Amino acid sequence: MPARILIADDNELVRQQVRNLLGRHPDWEVCGEAVDGRDAVEKARRLNPDLVVLDFAMPVMNGLQSAAEIARTIPHIPILLFSMFLSNQLIELARGVGVRGAVSKADVIRDLVQGVEALLRDETFFPQLVND
Numbered sequence: 001m002p003a004r005i006l007i008a009d010d011n012e013l014v015r016q017q018v019r020n021l022l023g024r025h026p027d028w029e030v031c032g033e034a035v036d037g038r039d040a041v042e043k044a045r046r047l048n049p050d051l052v053v054l055d056f057a058m059p060v061m062n063g064l065q066s067a068a069e070i071a072r073t074i075p076h077i078p079i080l081l082f083s084m085f086l087s088n089q090l091i092e093l094a095r096g097v098g099v100r101g102a103v104s105k106a107d108v109i110r111d112l113v114q115g116v117e118a119l120l121r122d123e124t125f126f127p128q129l130v131n132d
Helices: 012-023 037-047 063-073 088-096 105-120
Strands: 003-008 028-034 051-055 079-083 101-104
Touching: 003 012, 003 037, 012 028, 012 051, 012 105, 028 037, 037 051, 037 063, 051 063, 051 105, 063 079, 063 088, 079 088, 079 105, 088 101, 101 105
Parallel strands: 003 028, 003 051, 051 079, 079 101
Antiparallel strands: none
């Protein structure tokens, strides 16, 4: 049975690109898409995915708020934070709310698949940022 992935990003084009990239993997299936932070929490509860790819900068609830709520209510679902604004500070805040990995949107082609693979193996995936 393929791993089920929920994508949460307020930008439709980004969601489409991520869906296309992850959809190429034979063992993965995008089970849903969320358009804001609250939608991500609701869909994570309803769909019970194997992993959530979660944007940081979203309306209604940002990615950290959504991640904290998902981690609190459904802690078995790993969360991969996905952001244009990745910094050491954001990574530390994300770890603090239960995020298990982070990927910069600038490095999406290189890192997204690796990050998803790591989290599905019950590992963490955080980039080494030199400076903020």
